[in-house]
Amino acid sequence: MLIRRMTGQSMSNTNGKIPKKYKHNDIEQKWSRLWEQNKIYRWDPSRPREETFVIDTPPPTVSGSLHLGHVFSYTQTDIIARYQRMRGKNIFYPMGWDDNGLPTERRVQNYFGIRCEPHLPYDPDWKPENHKRDERNILEVSRQNFIEACDYLTKIDEDAFERLWRRLGLSIDWEQQYSTIDNHCRKISQLSFLDLVKKGEVLHTESPTMWDVDFKSAIAQAEIEDREIPGAYHDIRFGVEGGGEFVISTTRPELLAACIAVVAHPDDERYRKYFGKTAITPLFNSPVPIAAAEHADPEKGTGILMVCTFGDIMDVEWWKQSSLPLKQIIDRNGKIMAVTHGQEPFISLNPDAANAAHKELQGLPVKKARQKIVELLKADGSAAGGNGVALVGDPKPITHPVKFYEKGERPLEFVPTRQWFVKILEHKEALLEQGRKVKWHPEHMFVRYQHWVEGLNQEWCYSRQRYFGVPFPVWYPVKDSGEPDYENPIFASPESLPVDPLSDVPPGYTEDQRDKPGGFSGDPDVMDTWSTSSLTPQIMSYWSIDPERHKKLFPSDLRPQAHEIIRTWAFYTIVKAWMHDQEIPWKHIAISGWVLDPDRKKMSKSKGNVVTPENLLEQYSSDAIRYWAGRARLGTDTACDPSVFKVGMRLATKIFNASRFVMMQFDRIGQSPADFSAELITEELDKAFVNRLRDLISKTTKNFEAFDYASALQATEDLFWQFCDHYLELVKARSYSEEASPERDSALATLALALKVFLKLFAPVLPYITEEVWSWGFAKNQNDSIHRSGWPSEEYTSPVEKPRHSFSFDNALEVITKIRAVKTEAQKTLKWQVAKLKIRAEEPVVEAIRPVLPDIMRAGNVLPDAVTLEAYPAEGNLTVEVTLADTPPA
């Protein structure tokens, strides 16, 4: 209805096509609909690889909220896609949805008030859409029901994203979609896993792994972060067998029962005498070896430290290369476990005292256990032969970095568990080499990749103890003892994928043998979400499913992503492409910056509502918001700045009005821009302006080839404003003529060419307004979109001769500017007549001005015979003297 009203209102002299006012919402809704209807962004599978440009679109986490950061970075990718499309490329620009993993699980739990209980049977009558959330009663549902709730909710979230993307004008091929939890992605993920097993890149072992005690899952190195939190040094007195004592300074006294050794630096004179001897721990009276270890820092604490199983990664490494026993005291819930002192491995010289102490701690979470053990140590006088209490003084508070799961709330623990790992440590060199083969934009972002790879110290922990994710396609035979036989896993066949080992049955077994001796057990874990995300190029290309398609789409041309996930998404994707195909996953990686919002709070407060991307698009137009995103170079953070949105809106309005003016010149004489070819451009001023266009085309093309859309936009914008403010004013009078003449036709041909070029150069950033104007005078039919119309090349300007002087346009500008300045200073209207105009300049400048003098005179309203044009005998600057008429213009 809006559309009909708009066209009904059109001007009488523009064939009913051109609205009088720019109404961005009308225009953007219209084209958003028509683009989809005409399928102009579809990928054509019949065209060869060389003509294809493949974008490895980031699948947004659908359970997250929509924010301006999305709009920012996805627009930047779209700008590149649109440029490549205009270059004639067959664009493969899919949309993926990341609905896999913890964020989705959490959101579903909160949204529905449910919790997954894997042991419950599936309830086919329970439907998420009918479920009412009850805050007081968390409902436990089966794994299958939980997954259905996830599917239901993510679909709603995906629809919201899709609406925003369409409104924003992303030129996505909506027929190419995937969800990271759908059958196809699960199948590719499982195929990938099986291929890695086949290639020997996978380990399945029980070993100490970083563990989040709240999520109750193993965590990979890439998902951890350090946080500064308060802690305290506790000075604890240890005795030495055969006499002597020393003090250890530790922040984790609660791990005392897990102490397996005490180490100091080999050169540390204070402790050398004890190496090889045995220390006795306080409270638990456990004899532990005193050893030399390079990693002990004599400067830190007292220079001597406990090795516990496990306090940190150094403990893990030291323990691995020692032959000492594992003393696990922290369970998967982060609480002190029950153990028996006096039995292997908890050897104690005084088991009764040890067990008594342990009983006090048992069942306490780490933090509480720490407080408790301080009390116990303070009361323990047995240490070091009764020379005082075990705790020296009071704990000394400090602030120190502690490892957390990035989404977790309590510090990570190292807990021995059985996990799948992908081997990466032995491939560091190869992975660095692969990273070097990719072109990074901006270049310095490669350094982050490099440092990450160099700093890797753990294999990729590939399994998670969660429910919503891709299961491992693996079962284990169950031994007579009832234990799974991990040494002889049963892998699913590739044809049977995707499988869920908890509901599917391995070949040769029946369901009633599940979890029974002589039967089988399904692997209960799911894969790290990055196991799927790392395959986005292969997911799109149907790797190992459709070799023809894979050849056409792999490797990708472009991976756009944010910098904080270089260590995860970019890294793991490089790992997979290399392990599977010895390839790089993409030729280019473009790293977008962040949106900073120092003022966002202020904005929303003063407006009284929350600023959502939809509101911004509605208020300022998609083109305006895209303009803001397009001004920011790759890798550069940008503030959310409404004043820039306004500038974008102003630019779109200007394009609208200037185009309307140009079209009016053709409408007046009943002709169209196509009737005036570039061969008609003969006037000096016109040739000079075309010369600027020539340079602009070449510059912006170079910029875009280097992914520097921001510089291209800047250059286009600069010349466009010159076109509006100066060229149009200079050429107006000439173009108004009703009579055909070479002078007029040269002007009209230049207007046609310039507008066409500007529209095309702006089109990647401002797809709506450019498409609208294109439809007024350039489109051959309704399906002829500017976005498939080709990028301007040298051929556009080659029929036009070079101007006699490359500065003809600039000099004309200088003169007209001077005339305007004089009028403005005199506070006169710009129509005011010029009675005398005296121009003095060097000879070549004079010659450059002479041919454009008629245009200057008409634009400046200079009276006939008022002009003196003089050449200096010697060097000198251009000087312009203006005398205004005494009386107002008629």
Place this chain on the structure above:
RNA sequence: GGGCGCUUAGCUCAGUUGGUAGAGCAUCAGCCUUACAAGCUGAGGGUCGCAAGUUCGAGCCUUGCAGCGCCCACCA
């Protein structure tokens, strides 16, 4: 603790291989000018973070320092 990036007008940012500091916004003063008042014209405004060095010449190159941001780090 290590690395990367940034620091240019009140604000947001350009500034190519070293050669007289740029734009937009904001501010101020004007202007209804046959596309546009969501407009147009013009003006003012900068010790290029600090210090040294190289050079005939440094916003740009070198070194040091400071501030900000990000990434990483071995939790005693």
